Amino acid sequence: MYRFLLTPRWLGILALTLVAAAVMVQLGNWQLDRYRGRTAINERIDAGSRMAPVPLRDAVPAPTGGSGTAGPAPAERATWSRVTVTGRYDATNVVLVRGRTVDSRVGFEVLTPLVLADGTAVLVDQGWVPPAPGGAIAQPQLPPVPQGEVTVVGRVHPSESGAGPVDRRNGRLETRRIGVPRLARELPYPVHGVYVLLDEQTPAADPVFQAVPIGHTNNWQNFGYVVQWWLFAAMTLFGYGWVARREARRLAGGNRPEQPLDRAAEPAPSTPA
Incomplete structure (x- = not known):
């Protein structure tokens, strides 16, 4: 049923999907680094206000x-x-x-x-x-x-x-x-x-x-971007799976053999007078 996924067209779609998801994951990682850096700045600001x-x-x-x-x-x-x-x-x-x-x-x-x-x-x-x-x-x-x-x-x-x-x-x-x-x-x-x-x-x-x-840095904004990019990556992979499943169902429906008519339900042939 899923043999069509090995065709060049679907292999290309898979490659693009994986590349897009990987880029989104890396963007999320970059925002995570910014979140950690800004959090460290806020912690130093707070520590400085308390120190002698x-x-x-x-x-x-x-x-x-x-x-x-x-x-x-x-x-x-x-x-x-x-x-x-x-x-x-x-x-x-x-x-x-x-x-x-x-x-x-x-x-x-x-x-x-x-x-x-x-x-x-x-x-x-x-x-x-x-x-x-x-x-x-x-x-x-x-x-x-x-x-x-x-x-x-x-x-x-x-x-x-x-x-x-x-x-x-x-x-x-x-x-x-x-x-x-x-x-x-x-x-x-x-x-x-x-x-x-x-x-x-x-x-x-x-x-x-x-x-x-x-002022403290807005580190939670960066954390929101982390969640956003990682959700986009998950949705990209989910979207590929959903489209592939829909295509498999379409192909299965198109190849289904026609069902024979019920002979008992057919009308009897009329006899010539």
């Missing part, structure tokens, strides 16, 4: 190059950890990061280099501020940075990908993405390969700065 701060040098390697260079990226386990560091703010090299949204409002994140005793620096994200009147990209008026030594407690944030150009406008650096290696080229000292999201500061930060919220 450690010195920056214990979490992030120091830069070893000269001026205008950035240090190595942190180990994955160090991202989102809480650190503390002491130095002096460099008010002449403030970086404005435009197009940042907090509470559905577009404004700027303000990065200020904190210069350490050894001459290296780390970029500190002091928080979010609204733009000046005149539009979303109008540079804000910023309060003066604290003078003298400042102690910062914050979260280790890796450099953002897709760093774009850095402009100097009205005496301030301005960019769209926080690409630490790109920003380091504009600064007169070696820079750590991360930036620090400010949690607290001594002396206290100006209240004009609004803390940048740390």
Whole structure:
């Protein structure tokens, strides 16, 4: 009954079905890897909120190059950890990061280099501020940075990908993405390969700065894609089996021999008068 499955046409359909199902399974596996990676990020964010701060040098390697260079990226386990560091703010090299949204409002994140005793620096994200009147990209008026030594407690944030150009406008650096290696080229000292999201500061930060919220990644969306792709793979295989069974029934019905008429039910031949 199923000998037709060995014909070239049906063997080709089977091959296409298996390839399609295998691709869908691999797409599901890829989404599963993304789900695991995003879950690990969320776990580090949660762990960082509970941990006591450690010195920056214990979490992030120091830069070893000269001026205008950035240090190595942190180990994955160090991202989102809480650190503390002491130095002096460099008010002449403030970086404005435009197009940042907090509470559905577009404004700027303000990065200020904190210069350490050894001459290296780390970029500190002091928080979010609204733009000046005149539009979303109008540079804000910023309060003066604290003078003298400042102690910062914050979260280790890796450099953002897709760093774009850095402009100097009205005496301030301005960019769209926080690409630490790109920003380091504009600064007169070696820079750590991360930036620090400010949690607290001594002396206290100006209240004009609004803390940048740390959002969890949407890992469950990736898990939903895993289920979706694997269901598609199962449905593809099921569909092949259903079509093959329907074809087998059709062929069986077409080859069924005709049933002979019941002779007893036939009318008797009439006798000529």
